[in-house]
Amino acid sequence: MPVATQQELDTLVARRLDEGLLELPMLPSAMTQTLALCQSESVDAQTLSAAIHRDPTLAANVLKAANSAAFGLSSPCASLQQAVARLGLARVAELALALCVRGTVFSDPSCRDALAQLWRHAALAACTAREIARALRRNVETAFLCGLLHDVGKAVLLTNLQRDLGQGSVELPELAGVLHARHESAGARLAAAWKLPDPVAVAVAFHHEPERATVHAPFAAIACLADLLAHLVDAEEGAELLADAVRRHPAVAMLNVYPDQLQSLFVLATKARAAAECLA
Amino acid sequence: MSVSPEAFDVVVIGSGPAGQKAAVQAAKVGKRVCLVERDALGGACVHHGTIPSKTLRETAVCLAGIRVRAGRHIPVEIPPELQLQSLMDRKVAVVEAHVAFLSRQMERNGIEQRHGRARFLTPHVVEIESVFGDRALVRGSTIIIATGSRPRAPQGIPIDHERILDSDSILNLSCLPRTMTVLGAGVLACESATIFAALGVRVTIVDKAPRPLGFLTKSIVDRFVAAFERNEGCVFVGSAEAQSVAWNGVDAVVARLSNGWEARSDVLLCALGRVANVEGLCLEAAGLATNARGHIPVDADCRTSAPHIYAVGDVIGPPSLASTSMEQGRRAMRAALGLSRVGAADTIPSGIYTIPEIATVGVDADAAAARGTECVIGTARFDEIARGQISACTDGVLHLVVDAGTRRVLGCQILGEGATELVHLAQMAMSSGALVDSFVDGIFNFPTMAEAYRVAALDAVARLQSREFSVR
Numbered sequence: 001m002p003v004a005t006q007q008e009l010d011t012l013v014a015r016r017l018d019e020g021l022l023e024l025p026m027l028p029s030a031m032t033q034t035l036a037l038c039q040s041e042s043v044d045a046q047t048l049s050a051a052i053h054r055d056p057t058l059a060a061n062v063l064k065a066a067n068s069a070a071f072g073l074s075s076p077c078a079s080l081q082q083a084v085a086r087l088g089l090a091r092v093a094e095l096a097l098a099l100c101v102r103g104t105v106f107s108d109p110s111c112r113d114a115l116a117q118l119w120r121h122a123a124l125a126a127c128t129a130r131e132i133a134r135a136l137r138r139n140v141e142t143a144f145l146c147g148l149l150h151d152v153g154k155a156v157l158l159t160n161l162q163r164d165l166g167q168g169s170v171e172l173p174e175l176a177g178v179l180h181a182r183h184e185s186a187g188a189r190l191a192a193a194w195k196l197p198d199p200v201a202v203a204v205a206f207h208h209e210p211e212r213a214t215v216h217a218p219f220a221a222i223a224c225l226a227d228l229l230a231h232l233v234d235a236e237e238g239a240e241l242l243a244d245a246v247r248r249h250p251a252v253a254m255l256n257v258y259p260d261q262l263q264s265l266f267v268l269a270t271k272a273r274a275a276a277e278c279l280a
Numbered sequence: 281m282s283v284s285p286e287a288f289d290v291v292v293i294g295s296g297p298a299g300q301k302a303a304v305q306a307a308k309v310g311k312r313v314c315l316v317e318r319d320a321l322g323g324a325c326v327h328h329g330t331i332p333s334k335t336l337r338e339t340a341v342c343l344a345g346i347r348v349r350a351g352r353h354i355p356v357e358i359p360p361e362l363q364l365q366s367l368m369d370r371k372v373a374v375v376e377a378h379v380a381f382l383s384r385q386m387e388r389n390g391i392e393q394r395h396g397r398a399r400f401l402t403p404h405v406v407e408i409e410s411v412f413g414d415r416a417l418v419r420g421s422t423i424i425i426a427t428g429s430r431p432r433a434p435q436g437i438p439i440d441h442e443r444i445l446d447s448d449s450i451l452n453l454s455c456l457p458r459t460m461t462v463l464g465a466g467v468l469a470c471e472s473a474t475i476f477a478a479l480g481v482r483v484t485i486v487d488k489a490p491r492p493l494g495f496l497t498k499s500i501v502d503r504f505v506a507a508f509e510r511n512e513g514c515v516f517v518g519s520a521e522a523q524s525v526a527w528n529g530v531d532a533v534v535a536r537l538s539n540g541w542e543a544r545s546d547v548l549l550c551a552l553g554r555v556a557n558v559e560g561l562c563l564e565a566a567g568l569a570t571n572a573r574g575h576i577p578v579d580a581d582c583r584t585s586a587p588h589i590y591a592v593g594d595v596i597g598p599p600s601l602a603s604t605s606m607e608q609g610r611r612a613m614r615a616a617l618g619l620s621r622v623g624a625a626d627t628i629p630s631g632i633y634t635i636p637e638i639a640t641v642g643v644d645a646d647a648a649a650a651r652g653t654e655c656v657i658g659t660a661r662f663d664e665i666a667r668g669q670i671s672a673c674t675d676g677v678l679h680l681v682v683d684a685g686t687r688r689v690l691g692c693q694i695l696g697e698g699a700t701e702l703v704h705l706a707q708m709a710m711s712s713g714a715l716v717d718s719f720v721d722g723i724f725n726f727p728t729m730a731e732a733y734r735v736a737a738l739d740a741v742a743r744l745q746s747r748e749f750s751v752r
Contacts, residue, residue: 044531088529090442133441137328137449140442215372248412256319258397259413 004165009178012164013157017185023160027194030055031100034093035197045084052080052096061099062092068278090141098126098148098279105152105190108159114172116280118155121230122148123279127272128233129226132265136255138218139199146203146223147230149196153187153204154179184208211250224251229269283417285405288314290613291420293398293406293561296323297602298593299426300382301609306422307389309617314418315386316408318397322379323428325602328448331378333471335371336364336451337633340478341697344635348672358480364453367479394418400566403586422588422616425576426609427561429554429594437463437525437550443533444525444548447472457481457546459513461535463522465492467600467632469551474508474635482513484543486535490518493632497644497679497693504695507636507675517541525550556595573597581615582608590616604628627711631700636675639703642691642710643681654684656747658716658740660732662696667727673697680706680716680736684747687715698729705733716740 004012016022033051053059059080066083067076077083084092106119129147133140157179158172184205191201202216203223210220228246235242246252252262289311292303300322303315320327347356365371386393394416396408406423408416431446433439441449447468458481462473465487477483485492485508491501505516520539525548527533533548556575563569563576567586571577575597582590590612593605607628614621629641648655662668662676676696683690692706709718719737724730 085530088527089531137441137446137452139452139454141454253395253411256411258318258409258411 006177009161009175010181012161013178013182013186016160016164017182017189022156022186022189023163024156024190024193025104025159028055028058028100028104030058031097031104034096034100037093045081045089048084048089048093048096049080052092055100055103058096058100058103061103062096065095065099065278066092094141094144095279097145098123101148101152102279105155105159108162111158111162114158114175115155117172118151118158120276120280121227121234122151123276124230124233124269124273125150125223125226126279127275128229128265128269129222131268131272132222132226132229132255135261135265135268136218136222136257138222142197142199142219143222143226145197145200146207146219147226149187149191149200149204150207150223150227151183151187152190153183153185156186156190157183209250210254217254221251221254224249225255225257225265226269229266232266233269233273285417285419286314287419287421288312288392289420290314290422290424290616291316291398291406291418292424292426294323294424294426294428294557294593294595295321295382295393296325296426296428296593296605298428298605298609299323299424300385301606302424302426302590302592302613303391303609304385304389305610305613306617307391309619311617313389313391314394314420315391316394316396316398316406316418318395320379321382321386321393322375324430324448325428326375326378326382328451329468330602331375332368332371332451333475334633335374336368337471337475337635338370339367340475341635344478345672358456364451364455368451397560399560399562401562403566403589420588422590422613423566424609424612424616425561425584425589425591425595426593426605427557427595429556429600431551432553432555434550434552437522437552438527439550440527443527443546444550447549447551450547450549453547459545459547460484461486461533461543461545461548462551463487463525463535463548464551464553465489465494465516465518466551466553467493468554469549470504470508470634471632472549472551473514474511477508477511477514478635480512482545483508483511484514484545485516486520486522486537486543487516487518488521488538492516492518493638496638496640497646499679500638500640500677500693500695503675503677504634504636504638507695508634517543554594554600556597558595581621582612583615588616599630601630603631627707629700629703629707631703633700636673636696637699638693638695639699640691640693641703641707642689644679644691644693645681648681648683648690653690655690656682656684656740656743658682658736658738658743660735660739662729662732664735665727665729665731667729667731668696670727671697671729673729676732678702678732678736680719680733680740682716682740682744684744687717687744688713689716694732696729702729702732705730716744 106115126144126148129143130140133143188205191204199216199219202213203219206213206220207223210224213220232242290306290313292299292315295317303313306313394408396410398406401407405419460481460483462469462485465485473483473485493501520537522535524536532544535543576591578591578596582592584591592608592612594600632638645657658680660678663674668674679693681691689709716737719733
């Protein structure tokens with residue numbers, strides 16, 4: 001199959017979006033349970049561990065991540081309950097959620113490399129969003145989810161396009177235009193299908209233009225700023241241009257982040273890399 | 281080439297209650313006013329503190345009210361996974377409506393609003409840095425500092441805004457915790473503690489003072505503590521301080537107390553006072569300095585040591601109430617413009633939005649005695665008032681302080697739902713110089729909580745009579 005033009009790609013995506021043909025991954029039951037547990041204070045190590053164990057692959061991956069160097073544990077954990085005891089309920093729940101999303105949305109083997117690249121960015125944006133929220137005294141757990149899922153629409157579109165075009169027919173750079181243009185809509189569809197918490201759904205749908213969000217706009221702005229800072233941390237070229245765009249972005253005004261505070265947030269984003277690596 | 285600053289009659293730094301009133305007062309007499317705000321219009325009061333917490337409080341009071349009045353028939357259980365934000369559904373609408381109102385008020389009065397951080401370059405010139413880093417200069421013949429305050433972060437308490445929170449971030453919790461430790465027993469600490477207690481959270485208040493809200497009449501505080509401890513699992517621990525606070529890494533925040541106890545809870549609220557927002561203002565460029573407590577010293581008209589600079593609201597220290605701050609803003613501006621003084625500082629009421637509410641105006645018995653004034657106290661208990669019984673608001677009391685010689689009302693202290701509204705009757709009586717007898721002779725609606733005034737006045741009159749008999 002010849003390589004599709006940008007116009008053709010856009011037509012393909014538009015058709016899927018407009019005609020309700022976008023294939024959305026099912027919300028895994030382990031994630032439903034973990035999300036519910038994250039929002040409940042009555043959770044204990046045993047309940048959380050049982051929820052994660054509903055998906056044995058997920059349980060193995062959580063344990064593997066907990067034992068990664070990024071957490072700096074002196075000796076490895078042998079069980080999830082032990083991981084909870086050493087990392088805390090919130091971190092383990094966060095790990096489980098992140099790995100659940102990775103396994104469900106970012107794991108199609110036909111476009112593994114492109115998805116892995118998107119996932120690395122999602123993980124860094126999640127950890128950055130958490131630190132932005134902490135600095136601005138917003139809810140850190142919600143901010144983490146906003147950062148993690150902000151570009152989930154890109155992964156959904158990529159997987160769908162791959163099915164339309166066949167394996168290996170296009171690379172991520174070629175798709176960048178169409179993914180950028182349509183991923184907020186695709187992400188919004190997934191957020192609705194998965195019944196994600198309202199602030200997260202808003203962040204997914206409006207993270208490029210947070211000023212358009214009528215409710216939960218601060219979380220859209222946090223996802224936006226986390227997205228920009230994560231790109232800036234990873235920028236190999238054009239960092240100056242990007243930094244300038246971040247400084248003048250409406251999200252910065254919405255969150256009232258002054259230049260010196262923005263610099264501090266950039267430092268936090270750089271430090272968040274280590275935490276993001278254990279998710280990647 | 282240096283840019284000459286834009287000239288204004290008045291530059292107000294900060295748009296909270298104090299700054300707004302100062303700006304409007306100046307604009308009303310035709311002055312050109314510039315209002316600088318670094319955050320969103322309305323300041324912390326609207327966006328982080330007063331209005332969001334009162335919105336949550338309203339829900340807590342409603343739920344508690346339904347439980348007391350019809351709980352046997354209509355179960356009111358809060359599901360454990362319920363999002364805290366769901367209990368504050370109206371917050372966004374309330375804040376938006378308030379900001380829209382403020383914005384219209386500023387526009388109507390021709391007040392120029394600038395979004396940015398202010399710092400003094402000279403005693404009359406202020407630089408405004410926008411959020412994008414652009415800079416502009418303004419010059420004010422009069423300058424009002426109304427930059428407010430923020431929660432204090434004491435050393436040794438690792439506030440992470442996740443498990444260990446301050447009075448702003450506590451309102452951003454995802455869901456209701458099962459247990460909460462509150463460090464501090466001032467107004468904000470007690471307000472938050474009682475709101476969460478009413479929502480079913482088991483709250484422990486820890487403070488170094490033997491009782492909370494130490495500036496209030498003891499009998500009112502004793503009743504407040506009793507009401508708080510009637511909530512399941514809620515306790516006040518006085519004469520103790522937290523020596524260390526740490527998240528145990530798994531499931532609890534652990535506070536080790538100076539009395540040897542250990543307070544373990546899902547979350548901890550650190551409410552050990554607030555600090556004035558003066559960093560970055562470059563006060564030294566204006567020739568100003570803060571006092572030992574970090575506040576800007578002012579005189580009775582809120583004038584600083586620089587004759588054309590005034591400071592109002594939280595930045596000058598207690599009482600840090602929105603009502604007082606508004607009055608300070610207006611008073612300072614009138615003094616700056618050479619207008620007559622209005623109102624009397626001793627009739628500004630204090631409202632504390634705990635559950636139950638507390639409100640005071642004027643003096644209590646101890647303060648009257650300290651002034652050498654002989655007084656009698658008339659008391660009404662809410663369980664003696666028909667409306668109190670009907671509304672199941674029996675947990676309250678009203679003290680009316682009456683001058684034994686002149687029979688004038690000198691003060692009033694109220695604990696109970698509606699206290700912050702009720703107190704205005706005593707305030708009006710004080711400002712008009714009314715005698716206690718006016719509450720006996722006046723006819724109030726029945727059944728109302730205002731009847732408590734009549735009951736308290738009758739009690740005071742009886743005490744005055746028994747004094748007269750004993751004197752004879």
